Amino acid sequence: MTVEILKQNKKSWDIVAHHFNGVDALPSYGPYTQTEDELKLFGNVKNQRVLEIGCGSGHSLRYMAKKGGSELWGVDISEKQIETAKETLKDLNPHLYRAPMEEDIGLPKEYFDVVFSIYAIGWTTDLAETFALINSYLKPGGYFIFSWDHPLYPHLQSQNGKIYLDGTYQKEGHTTYEKFKGEDASVVIPKRKMSTYINELVKAGFTIDSVIESEVSASYDSSKEEVSDRYYSLYKARRFPTTMIIKVLKK
């Protein structure tokens, strides 16, 4: 099952990759979400070794290079995304690998100062193994930051501006979407509770530093709010966080 999901998701990410060039990249943590410039979760990354899980088009790694990161490493399941990331980072000598995040592909252990992931971690079919691997890549004292859909968010439906719970938050499992970005690209996305993310981080040996249910970014302060039932809208984001952001430390 897991192998089939990974195969299917890889195929679909190769189809939709062009929709995501430079999207979901730092300093953004997610739709309408406070940015790294506002939250300042990363410390000084000057001369640090950084690894991105689900590096996509490479734009977050490029942001890390601008902040002084010395070694840029990235892993992504999609060939197309890795091709784009190579292009985005071509002057920066990156180390890029096409592989699922849940697989041990021999990345160096206790090597990285920072591991991060922007809107990718929730794709993993094995959260426990993924967090254990990330913990193993980090030096003691290093940290891991990720953002992902707030786990309740996919359950929020909106009708004429009234937001209600659809389905059950209680039941974990998988959701299959037949189309992704309007393309014939079916994907299977694991469905987990907030507590599962936090408990698995603790089991993997991390100490929680911050759990952020993000406010709307200050850049929208002067934006007019209109009632909207779209999946992501300013109207919804002002009432419920689209994104969770978690920072953990390796002792």
Ligand SMILES: C[S@@+](CC[C@H](N)C(=O)[O-])C[C@H]1O[C@@H](n2cnc3c(N)ncnc32)[C@H](O)[C@@H]1O
């Ligand atoms: C929204 S994008 C991340 C964008 C990225 N933060 C950037 O700066 O471009 C999510 C990424 O997760 C990758 N992905 C999905 N499932 C994965 C898996 N099991 N292992 C590794 N990468 C995966 C996708 O190929 C996609 O590039």
